[in-house]
Amino acid sequence: MAHNFVPLPDQPPPPASVGTVAWIRANLFSGWVNSVLTVLAVYVLVTALPPLINWMFISADWVGTGREACDSGGACWVFVANRIDIFIYGFYPNDQIWRVDAIFIGLFLLTAPLFFKSFKYKVWLGGFIIFIYPIIGFILMRGGMFGLSGVETAKWGGFTLTLLLAGVGCIAALPLGVVLALGRQAGNMPIVKSMCVLFIEFWRGVPLITVLFMSSVMLPLFLPEGVNFDKLLRALIGITLFQSAYMAEVIRGGLQAIPKGQYEAADALGLGYWRKYGLIILPQALKIVIPGIVNTFIALFKDTTLVIIVGLLELLGMVKASLGDPAWPDVSREGYVFAAFMFWICCFSMSRYSQWLERKLHTGHKR
Amino acid sequence: MASTANVRNDPPKPKLTRDPKVRALVFQILALLTVVAFFIYIVHNTLLNMEARGISTGFGFLDRSSGFAILQSLIPYNESSSYGRTFIVGLLNTILVSALGIFFATLIGFLVGVLRLSKNWLINKLAMVYIELFRNIPLLLQIVFWYFAVAFNLPSPRQSMALGDAVFLNNRGMYLPAPVFGEGFWMTAVTFLAALVGMVFLVRWARRRFEATGQTFHTVWASLGLVIGVPLIVFLATGAPLHWDLPELAGFNFKGGLTVIPELFALTLALSIYTAAFIAETVRSGIQAVSHGQTEAASALGLSHGRTLRLVVIPQAMRVIIPPLTSQYLNLTKNSSLAVAIGYPDLVAVFAGTTLNQTGQAVEIIAITMAVYLTLSLLISVFMNWYNAKMALRER
Numbered sequence: 001m002a003h004n005f006v007p008l009p010d011q012p013p014p015p016a017s018v019g020t021v022a023w024i025r026a027n028l029f030s031g032w033v034n035s036v037l038t039v040l041a042v043y044v045l046v047t048a049l050p051p052l053i054n055w056m057f058i059s060a061d062w063v064g065t066g067r068e069a070c071d072s073g074g075a076c077w078v079f080v081a082n083r084i085d086i087f088i089y090g091f092y093p094n095d096q097i098w099r100v101d102a103i104f105i106g107l108f109l110l111t112a113p114l115f116f117k118s119f120k121y122k123v124w125l126g127g128f129i130i131f132i133y134p135i136i137g138f139i140l141m142r143g144g145m146f147g148l149s150g151v152e153t154a155k156w157g158g159f160t161l162t163l164l165l166a167g168v169g170c171i172a173a174l175p176l177g178v179v180l181a182l183g184r185q186a187g188n189m190p191i192v193k194s195m196c197v198l199f200i201e202f203w204r205g206v207p208l209i210t211v212l213f214m215s216s217v218m219l220p221l222f223l224p225e226g227v228n229f230d231k232l233l234r235a236l237i238g239i240t241l242f243q244s245a246y247m248a249e250v251i252r253g254g255l256q257a258i259p260k261g262q263y264e265a266a267d268a269l270g271l272g273y274w275r276k277y278g279l280i281i282l283p284q285a286l287k288i289v290i291p292g293i294v295n296t297f298i299a300l301f302k303d304t305t306l307v308i309i310v311g312l313l314e315l316l317g318m319v320k321a322s323l324g325d326p327a328w329p330d331v332s333r334e335g336y337v338f339a340a341f342m343f344w345i346c347c348f349s350m351s352r353y354s355q356w357l358e359r360k361l362h363t364g365h366k367r
Numbered sequence: 368m369a370s371t372a373n374v375r376n377d378p379p380k381p382k383l384t385r386d387p388k389v390r391a392l393v394f395q396i397l398a399l400l401t402v403v404a405f406f407i408y409i410v411h412n413t414l415l416n417m418e419a420r421g422i423s424t425g426f427g428f429l430d431r432s433s434g435f436a437i438l439q440s441l442i443p444y445n446e447s448s449s450y451g452r453t454f455i456v457g458l459l460n461t462i463l464v465s466a467l468g469i470f471f472a473t474l475i476g477f478l479v480g481v482l483r484l485s486k487n488w489l490i491n492k493l494a495m496v497y498i499e500l501f502r503n504i505p506l507l508l509q510i511v512f513w514y515f516a517v518a519f520n521l522p523s524p525r526q527s528m529a530l531g532d533a534v535f536l537n538n539r540g541m542y543l544p545a546p547v548f549g550e551g552f553w554m555t556a557v558t559f560l561a562a563l564v565g566m567v568f569l570v571r572w573a574r575r576r577f578e579a580t581g582q583t584f585h586t587v588w589a590s591l592g593l594v595i596g597v598p599l600i601v602f603l604a605t606g607a608p609l610h611w612d613l614p615e616l617a618g619f620n621f622k623g624g625l626t627v628i629p630e631l632f633a634l635t636l637a638l639s640i641y642t643a644a645f646i647a648e649t650v651r652s653g654i655q656a657v658s659h660g661q662t663e664a665a666s667a668l669g670l671s672h673g674r675t676l677r678l679v680v681i682p683q684a685m686r687v688i689i690p691p692l693t694s695q696y697l698n699l700t701k702n703s704s705l706a707v708a709i710g711y712p713d714l715v716a717v718f719a720g721t722t723l724n725q726t727g728q729a730v731e732i733i734a735i736t737m738a739v740y741l742t743l744s745l746l747i748s749v750f751m752n753w754y755n756a757k758m759a760l761r762e763r
Contacts, residue, residue, distance in 0.1 A: 027488035034487045041489045188387070191395040195402060205744035206737045207701035213719050214737075217729040221416045222409045302505035309707060316508050332516040340504045340512070347503035
């Protein structure tokens, strides 16, 4: 009589090696050092988090019209809610705010197709956004033509100004950066090369504050009498020159990453300088450096706060100016936390995007 | 006829306009002329403008007396001191806050960077939160937050936060004990310096002996004994000529001790916390850049965990970490110019700010200020190149 072999059912694994307990043991208490660290961290979190959450959310005041609405001891978000228009649009006339909104919505709608893989005209759309849209945006913001009422730049401010300074600074610095990077690479032209190196190292060596000081006090001296720029344009010139040096270094990295064979192949095809760079080298190099450009953009985005030194009021400047209002005493924490939150959201999402892009672009070059 | 086929003709000379060398030369001359013409134009305009506004050129203003007081000065300074001295005071204040910032940023940055690699999930995530939180908020915002929202709202001197009887923190600043050196303290200092020199020789001797004979020597303990022990003996033998001047509450404020003004306190705090987030990322990527095979090879050789870190991982990681670290130091030094936003009297605030407003010598003052920062960055990049050359892999 043949016995069929019937194995016994599997024993369950010991409870300490699976599930939550095992995970906690492996990740939080894997040795006495780790156990001490975990206990310390938990202690810090337990003492610090509840009061913070309580202040920010639970006992905070959200609705009201004045300082007296904030009496529950938590954060006074009423202040932010009442000032949100000024924080976002600056002193832009109330009945004209639709123009700023139109620019933002237009930009959003135009950028959206770039994130879809199947969209074919990315390069053309990108070119439009970078080179044509800023001009349309400027006309819409400034007005004074096409039946729009004029709004002088002194009324621009808040988060709008932050985006404008960073965006224009970055876009204007891009072509200048390409030229400087190419100049720095030009081995057969020592004079051009050394001029580019001097330019780049000069702007990279000085703090942005001194550049802004320079553009506000020295630029008027450099120009012939009678020619006068407004404050915003002076700051933009300073920011663009400063940013172009950083941009040039990022693009140089891309140029150096292109294998020598590509340069030689272009030469072997008999392409001249402009076609060699325009058709072969730059399209590849610029693609590699997109994450780097996003990173310099983040740095510039944070640095736009410095224009407060030359009297322009972007987001932080507006918050700071509003804190001086005697009707709203003692709301500095709320104001700064709000500004920090806005900057943090923007910078964090951009840095995540750049990391994602880096991984995505990297696969194409991995052998 | 066959022979002519073998004659190699030189390629035809390109037209002059097509010769790359000629083109490069012409292009460069054009570029140079444009730049020179641009500068001549600017200088011409500037001279005309300054004449029209009645501003005299030159550096003579540096000898004139400044007529304003400065909040914090490391050297004697008062209203009758010259603008030249104002410059020195500002420069020293910049150096002070940069040095403090670099010290604390390195400390926090290395700690957070190492914790970011911890196997402990909670610690790892906390380090990540720290890094992502602080490096994505503008530094200026952090500085004004620590100054206007935190340092201003600290308790008054009578309700100071205190650490023992020595350190006090209130809305007037931070009060630390100040060392008072008694007579004969110079002997301890000299011994300490001599011990440092001795340590260098000891380490060299130990390395030579190790390479010649393979015998190890407890360099660390011997050095510690030499540098701390010997000066300590001298210190005690000369009757311990050092005591601490503790800050004391007198009336409405503290007297004695070392005062850290709130501006310096907030600026140092913001600079260190912000830069530390970047340094932490540098440290993390540096340690991760050491390939796992290196650690495994060290285990295979039977090295302990500590020696693996000390002899294998850290030397290789440092090679990756140091260059970006120096540029972070440079960034911190340049960022210290944001002091002007909260009124800490650094170079930009007292020189490019107050002095410029009083004298109107915009060109000279901005030029000097930029020259200072350019010199600093040049010095740091010279150091970086030297270090890179020293640490570069010596491939056989």
